[in-house]
Amino acid sequence: MRLRRTKLYLPGNNPNMLLRGHLFGPDGVILDLEDAVAMSEKDAARILVRDVLKRGDFGDCEVTVRINGMDTEYWKTDIETVVPCGIDGIRIPKVEDPKDIALMDEALSQIESKARIPVGRTLIFCLLETALGVWRAFDIARASKRVAAICPGGEDLRADLKTTRSENSEELIGPRRMIALAAHAAGVDALDTVYADITDDAGLRRETEWVKQLGFQGKSVIHPNQIPVVHDVFTPTxxxxxxxxxxxxxxxxxxxxxxxxxxxxxxxxxxxxxxxxxxxxxxxxxxxxxxxx
Amino acid sequence: MKTAQAGTLESMDCIVTVTETEKGRGISIAMEGASIVRFGEAMLKATKDTLKDLGVRDISVSIQDNGAGDLVLKARVEAAVRRFAGVRTP
Structure with a gap:
């Protein structure tokens, strides 16, 4: 069983983080080509991420790349660039339609085949960042054998729900419950979104304990300091x-x-x-x- | 004069600026930064190798380094050259 207690986001155009992020000991790293990269830097980030992946020095981390959404012009070039490097998976933002996952499955198979990588190796992690995406969570999780996890969004989901962030994220109670239920019904992991306040360890612990209780297997993190807190919650005593x-x-x-x-x-x-x-x-x-x- | 740039001056990064030169003038490379004394030769080689791989023969390259290793330098050179050529995909 692959532990996915923490997935550390690494901005795709930041050499320091890309090269050193795994040293902080997360279970996985997410090399981010999407929100962490300005539109004008997508090309440079893609080249940098490709070369960092080729170096392949990530210890025991599960290596995934968050590509740009399938509603953008970038996603195909993203996967054509990073999949031949032999990554463990891609993280797709704003998934709403199971058909998109089927399409991605096919595109990945073609790239893997061409790159002589075992077909099916590249897993898919789906970010459900809209009400429609969450509503279709089960069908999305079952749309391809490659789907390893489904994950709720944070701010995007709040915006789509026409609400705002509350102290205890009450607005995300329903979506998180739906995702945990759909993930376990479909036989994939439920991995939680980030906790944005990197100075609030107590809040992070509280939220992590809560999502663990709901049935989540792990949580994305945006700062190395968050890793020990999340690991502590998800590791049996x-x-x-x-x-x-x-x-x-x-x-x-x-x-x-x-x-x-x-x-x-x-x-x-x-x-x-x-x-x-x-x-x-x-x-x-x-x-x-x-x-x- | 046509020019293109890639990279930042964040830690472990560099800014690479490429500028067009007349055909037949070859490649010229200028570097500045704290690491040049120790790693200048290796950086020069990394830059030349990348330009060769990309099929570039005539160009002027300026590198402002803040601790970028070979891997990052090569990636920034490639990005700058591709931008120079108007090709924004690897």
């Missing part, structure tokens, strides 16, 4: 791991003896509890399995 081990071992023992239910510390443990314990061990890197990709 030693106590949780110990308990999970006990449950999984007891369940295995019961299964070997042909028993359905089992007791751990005086409590009956049934299938969903075992499943959750297995998931805890997967997230701790102690058990294989989990979601696709």
């Amino acid at each position: 030693a106590k949780e791991i110990e308990q999970a081990k006990k449950i999984v071992e007891a369940a295995a023992e019961a299964a070997a003896r042909g028993l359905g239910a089992v007791q751990v510390d005086g409590r009956m443990v049934d299938k969903p509890v075992v499943k959750r314990a297995e998931y805890t061990l997967q997230r701790a890197g102690l058990k294989a399995g989990g979601e696709k990709a």
Whole structure:
């Protein structure tokens, strides 16, 4: 199972961040060709990102590129430039239509085939930044086997919902719930949007704990200082791991003896509890399995 | 005189300015920045190699460096040359 607790955005025209971002230890990096790059710099950023990708020095990070939206003139050149470098995935902004994902799947296959990269290698991460995109979350997540995650937008989504940012982001409660539900129904990850205030660790922790409780697997971050906070929330504690081990071992023992239910510390443990314990061990890197990709 | 530029003076970056020269004048490269003393030769080679790969024979290049390594320098040279040629896609 690929941990996606944090994805660090790296501005596509900033050599310092592009070359050093992975050193801060996020689970993934997002080399950003979209909002972080001025229109007049799209060309230079694309060349720089291509060369940084070719160097390929990202440690264990999952490497993705946020391309420009499929409603712009840039997206095709973006994927033609970065996909042959052998990236793990692309992040598509403002996805609204499952047909666009099918179209992207086909375009990626052609590029991979031409570049002699295994067809299907490049995963798709969908940013759902409009009400329509969120409404169609399940169909979008199922539009291609490449889809690894769906992610709610932040400011764009607020604008489309004709609302503003509140202290606790109450306006995004519904969309986040819908995305968590759609992601798990479709068998992909639900990854949360960024927390914009990079000086407010307590707020970041509160929001991260909340989205974890909703069923999200991780969160995008915009500053290296946010990584330890998000990792701390999404990483099982030693106590949780110990308990999970006990449950999984007891369940295995019961299964070997042909028993359905089992007791751990005086409590009956049934299938969903075992499943959750297995998931805890997967997230701790102690058990294989989990979601696709 | 036709000219084009790419890059910034942020840390680990450089500004590359290319200016047209008369045909047959060849390539001239001027560099400034703190790293030139130590890495000047390597930067010169990186720039020449990139121009050669892009098929550029006559051009004047000015580099203002703020700690860009070879990778960034090459990317900025390519971007400047492509802008000079009016081709904004790699």
